[in-house]
Amino acid sequence: MITTLSGGGAGLGIDVRDGFMLAIGQSGRNDIEVIIEDDQRKPDIAVQLADKMIQSEKVDVMTGIIWSNLAMAVIPSSVSQGKFYLSPNAGPSALAGKGCHRNYFNVAWQNDNLHEAAGAYANSADYNNSFILAPNYPAGQDALTGYKRMYDGELAGEVFTKLGQTDYASEIAQIRASGADSVFFFLPGGMGISFLKQYADSGINLPVVGPAFSFDQGILQAVGDAALGVVNTSQWNKDIDNGTNAAFVDTFQAEYGRLPSLYASQGFDTANLLISALKVANPGDADAFRAALEAADFNSTRGDFKFGSNHNPIQNIYAREVIKEGDVYTNKIIGVALENHSDAYAAECSF
Template sequence: MNQKLKIVVATSLTAFALQAHAADKVKLGFIAAQSGPLGVLGAEQKRGLDIALEQLGNKLGGRDIDLYTADSRATPGVAVQEVSKLVDKDDVDIITGGTASNEIMAIVKPIAAAGLTLVGTNGGPSPLAGKDCSPAYYSVAFQNDQWSEGMGAYMSAQGIKRAYFIGMDYQAGWDHVGGAEREFKGESIAKVFTPQAQLDFSAELAQIRAAKPDGVFAFYPGGAAIAFVKQYAQSGLDTPLFSNAGLVDTLFLPSFGNDAVGVVISSHYNAELDNEANKKFVQGFTAKHGRPPSSYAASQYDAIMLLDKAIGQLPAGKIDRKKLQSIIANTEFPSVRGNFKFNNNHMPIQNIYAQRVDKDSSGNLVLKLVSTAAENAGDRYAAECPMSN
């Protein structure tokens, strides 16, 4: 074979390989609460996903994608049915999302049984961080206790001696309240859980007033968060209120009005974080939605950026789902929160930031970055997880 022919053949083979690689699309499944009480959170997760895919040219790892969406309604039974459709009907290669901890608990097993992986983007239930950890589940958001452990330590550092703990009666509520109480060094004078459907907290607020704590830690998501914060402010209680982004996040600030001013929360993300990945994300999100992104959008954005780097490591051809599952653990990507890596239980090791609801120069409510509440924080359940990574 002469030299010119060799060059032609080599060029043709390279072009063919690139075309074949591009032709092997990624079938991406996205599940989140897109209706129901937590639908506002799922909608925000979808905004983060959309911004990431737009910035990546609707490709992952250089491959075109087919996106399949499912509405979990934050209900375990519905979530399992929707995952079954993504697996059996849509034949997706990987699934991302998940809104409520109880739905995540329900869908990990069927996803694992199908040989797929869930890259979760909200929460990290404690059972899945410990002995029930799974190679098929990664949380790009946080382990549930993580936010609140940082806040418990922050409350102690701020001189709170006696604290009242209250939250919603479900897995995330138990994890968040438990995490804050565990790291709080003062006296825990009460730990109260209220039903998921409850929106009237007058009785509980009266109990808090009677207990006379130095500080209150509360965890409520969605509509319950708005109800609790408003009623807390309107009750006339002047006891400092602490929480995490489950209670108050950028997404909900307009709904609180001035009732949220002064509330201090913890989260793995703040739109003010100074790194190139976050600047790009915030610019794109703000241009499209007219406000800074929330932690829900940020986690979903990061998940897509992680998948882009992970899928880019796969050889051409059909997606090797098992190989993809294994390489995610050590894949580096530009996270909007800065330093990020997975622990052996597939939960994040990351900073947790204290933030305060305040007003900017225009009178708009904002989450101001206060300090790092916990640096390179892992979680206590990792020691119970038998995985090495």
């Protein structure tokens, strides 16, 4: 497992790792050896680690990468060397369409998915004039593309911010002047915290919608009241009603003393997918092992889960609302934004 455990964005990698290790521990198997390394969110370090894992550790299956730019640096070369890669987070469009590979499986989502769901939600809420913003980097461009793919209304404005920007006063002034009726934003991690706090303080009362990345369990506490009532889209939430999910939320909280985020659920599902395939076949028998992965015969925290023809998920994506439970800020599902949703790139993929 190569993931981000230090530097900016470490919270995501830590959640994926903890979810993954929880499932490995619960499986009771001691023949699965997990090697965990920290990529520090740097593509060059991720590539070095991948070489080390493949050449000296001789791993069978790789996983863990959070960020799409790191995923693009590591995954294509690893799968072409015959390794299996199970992505617990990053789902760049390049790996879902023409660049797909039979040994690459994404257990989280294709990058555009949650933004498409946000666009679909905007239609259902009758938003006709959205102001949309995202950081100026590949995942940010995918985000606005994804939103516009589903959204039917007009755009009041479209702004790319700097990656890592912390002050949004100027964008908020533009929103105020634009005459928009709603705001869509994709600003993961600390960027989203800054934006939401400043937006709440600006006195603008337009509804906000965004993907779950700015509303995950790890950062909601830092946003506070500013996030209450905001609608966001996610493939997972802790109140999805199935036994696996309830047990996951309870045991995660007991083990680590905090509520799980969607990243933790993705790590947990990834490990369970791996364990389910290992029951059927050995990774040495690549064809049988791949078939076992494709079957996705495991109990997902999301309920129904299956892979599309390009090994990206087909799943429900929900609209959630931020609420306060006692002292803790968390999310509650308010509806299904997209049902059994695949991705826009599957048709371009052939193995």
